[in-house]
Amino acid sequence: MIQNITEFSKKLDVSEESIKQFIQDFDLEISDCLSPNLNITQNFERFAIENQEFLKKYDEDLNKEKTADDISKRIHQPKEKIEQIIQDQFPNIYDNGIYKSSISTFGIDNQLGGNYQFIYNYFGDKTELKQRDFIGYRDLFFYISDMLEPFLNPEQSENWGIQKAAGIIVYGPPGSGKIFWAKKIAEMIDFDFFEIRKSQLKSILVNDKKTSFDEYLSQILKKDNVILFLENFDEIMMQRQEKQIINSDHEDVKESTLHNIEKFEKENIVMIGSAKELIGIEPEILAPGRFDVLIPVFPPNKQERAEMLLFNMTKNLNENATLLKILKNNKADQIPFWKEPAEKMKVFSNTMLIDFTQSLKKRIRSLYLKNRTENIQIGQGVLDACLKESASKLTGEYLNSVQQFLSEAEDNSYDRFAARIEDLKQELENYKAKDEPIRTIGFHINEE
Known part of the structure; x- marks a missing residue:
């Protein structure tokens, strides 16, 4: 029987918000847990029913007031590490030292190395990129689902007049x-x-x-x-x-x-x-x-950029594709290879990432045609050349557009996207003009 997340949460006696936060805390792919219209997948239903007591404990903890000291004592981790995670992910959280709503002891424990393999036994550590509906953006997906709740849940209109x-x-x-x-x-x-x-x-x-x-x-x-x-x-x-x-x-x-x-x-x-x-x-x-x-709609963060680079490099390739063999020889068929390029692509849009991968594919093909071997090294020089080419759209106009967007997102949705907004602010700082403070356009591209 197909059940939407609202019906299923009532059946479990666990709040809908807790289920959504659980998926984010444990970095589960949305498509493994929910269909696009927020129906529960069979896989997630099996996990939730077999681990209902854990989800109830998670729900209770999520809605319980607690301090960093409380969390530290419960998971036996240094208070400083816990405070750093909270500051990085929830910079708008209460300044009285008491945390509630969106702060999960279990989620923090997971980030600090707690053993939750019993969860990943149901879902796998990671879903293959090519099988995903989309990459990252769990926070935006659930934000949108909240905005669309009157369409997805008739009770909001019938009982509450929303x-x-x-x-x-x-x-x-x-x-x-x-x-x-x-x-x-x-x-x-x-x-x-x-x-x-x-x-x-x-x-x-x-x-x-x-x-x-x-x-x-x-x-x-x-x-x-x-x-x-x-x-x-x-x-x-x-x-x-x-x-x-x-x-x-x-x-x-x-x-x-x-x-x-x-x-x-x-x-x-x-x-x-x-x-x-x-x-x-x-x-x-x-x-x-x-x-x-x-x-x-935010530009992708660092982790999303790395995943998007790999996705776009391997998209539509068959298992015997020459490019795929070259990528495997360079260990570029795995996310860690792309983390360094992604780090350099601060504030890059999705379009710029696609431009980068298209440029890199063409350069790798040229090297292959010249050398007639799959033993081609994807070196730093090639990556930097593609980076410079794709950065041509990183104009002052674009950067000012990001600045204006940040201001508006902060005014309208800071409580839901605080960590993403703060990360994007830091990335944008990389391009701010320091030598020409009187310029009307406040950005330039740092060149080597």
Whole structure:
């Protein structure tokens, strides 16, 4: 019997939040535990039923007030190490020294070498990258699932009157994967996905006939369970300024959206706007009941970058592929090889990582064609050349976009993404200008 996470948590007598935090604390792949629409997998169901008492203890501990001293005594680890983990992962936690909510004694013990092999016996230490639905971003996945709870759990609407979102904005720097997450949202709530690009705003082709955006929206409203994705949302919905040249296509889209948005929830339509930043968007658009669900999409962190590099290097290769043999000869078919390059790719977007791997594949192929041997060394010189090439998109404009995104993510979602925000701040510091403090653009790329 298929059960969603809400039903299953009640059956276990363990909170839904604890199950989500447990998956993150023990670094389990979401696809091993949950389907995209938050149904429990058979594998996780078996683990949870056979280890129900442990999950109850985990749940009780997670919601219990405790100090670093309490945790230290329980797991027999130095207080200083525990405080460092808490500071690194939960920098916004209470300053009175008493921890609760999201701080798990078991999770900290796991990071300090505690033996939890009984968990990994069910799931394996790691799921192969090629089998994953996506890499990393467990925190963002669960944040989005919370935002989509009214779609996934009818009880929120029936018992609590919590409305479904009519409009969602996914915002983040260029190349961070906003369209990926928009499609993931459609998958999570099982809605059809329709995309409107900026170039299509003047006239949209429907059944081989050109139509206006307003007419198109009227046709969409006749459908049911639809995600309508609109790119360049921040430009289209920009607040009008004095002496500004008005883009009539943008104004038509804005007026049509504002006119129809109250119908979206009734017709099970959700519009998702993709924005680089929130500043400058018309306040009416962001009003409650409109586009008031804001989802930050971060550049990948260091660990995610290493996993993405390996994933993109081995993607679509068959087991006899020449490139795969070369990677294996260099131990580059394993994550540790990619940790050093990933460390140098501070603030890199997903797109920049793909650029790096494409460049590296071409250089390795050239070396193979020249030497006719699989015994090719992927040396530092080759890696640095690819790094320099992929960093061409790391412009001042991009870095300033990351800075603006950080400011907005901190204002809107710091409590959920504190560790990720603080990590990204530190990475961004690497590019801040130190010799030219009066520059209007505050970043430059450090060159060797």
